[in-house]
Amino acid sequence: MKLTLRVWRQKGPEDSGAMVGYELDDISPDASFLEMLDVLNEKLIADGEDPVAFDHDCREGICGMCSLVINGTPHGPEQRTTTCQLHMRKFRDGEVIDVEPWRAKAFPVVKDLVVDRSAFDRIIRSGGFISAPTGTAPEAHSVPVPKPDADAAFEAAECIGCGACVAACPNGSAALFLGAKITHLGLMPQGQPERWDRVVGMLDTHDEEGFGGCTNTGECTVACPKGIPLDVIGRLNHDYLKASAGGRKK
């Protein structure tokens, strides 16, 4: 395949950055999107240029590292697919493809296509955990979990923390990510002790980090590679209101 890429190049956080065009020839339609970028980088290195920096790790859709806005859509055109699992056969020969980083106030660009997503870590640190007695084996049947709850918690637990929901949101809100964590932990009996402090802590950190408010636009769930449903945000709001009414708000 022959492709024209327009890639966001930015030397560092202070640089203003610009789209730069590259021509690629002979790309296999069976290559993944990231493999195509590997080929581009080989070429740039051979030409003595600085290769394009982009995040990736597992390349099998489970770690949440890959993070490219492709033709204006986080993770590209294929539904429920991370960038690393997207293949070039989804594009046309001769196509012009725009590649940009996640763009959000809370995710500053570090270099080229790499953004700093440590704000997510700080949100998790402010409540995205449970306390568990370790050291001995828990009795498997001592804490019954209703099947529908287990299923819904599992669905929410599929969130890989990639941040595509934030990149897709016109407000730069991380409500879907937050909702996924609140639902995942808050539906399980093990998550009850911290339930109310968790939602207050995580949402407050979310706001402090510069993520925007949710206006129910719904772009997030469309971009989400794991199909996290919008109703997790309903649960987030419910728990937050209840915690605030109960005087948990700091």
Add this chain to the structure above:
Amino acid sequence: MYERITGEDPYKVPMRIYPAVHYTMGGLWVDYDLQSNVPGLFVIGEANFSDHGANRLGASALMQGLADGYFVLPNTIGDYIARTDLAPVQDASVAEAEERVRSQIDRFLSIDGDRSVDSFHRELGHIMWEYCGMERTEEGLRKALELIPALRAEFWTRVKVTGKGEELNQQLEKAGRVADFFELAELMVIDALHRTESCGGHFRAESQDEDGEAKRDDANFAYAAAWEWAGEGEQPVLHKEALEFEYVHPTQRSYK
């Protein structure tokens, strides 16, 4: 998922199944407390060798992460911290280590060769796949022991690492890893060469039964091999940790 990756619908086209390199088996040596031979350095989860070695079955990582985190570490790390005076480390070895890393970075950036880091990574992977993959022979392993040092020598003269040390530099990061991979690859080959039996994921073509199944040699190899680093360019030292089986004994694998 299959269709997403291959572009073929498995309801219509037979699935193509192919072995993939997924893990190195084994890991860093630890004691029963999961502490390495460096005091205070605990090696946790899949990075240590304790629960997987010749075989590494699916979900080993999950199982080991949970078992280590749930049962072992809550007792052993706490115990270590409680008994140890954690004074600030002021040792000449810290400065030495830092200096070593710095000079390695400078060395990478100054070579300015004509081959990318990735091209070396790929070639090394190819050597391992050919000679230390699913089927290993003495001849192939010996060949790998010639190819790896030769490629390493080439790496240190021809690699091209772009950019600087004072910025996010993924090429530099990768170069450091590939330099380590040479060491690990060589060790894997040395280990595979010394173990002349077949067992688990290690199939020595010389050691098979009439049906082509892996032939064990428990009289000589019922131990985990712990290799001690003896310094750059030195032959690692073998320590044998005996495997003792009280109730269930290893037997020849048979699918009949």
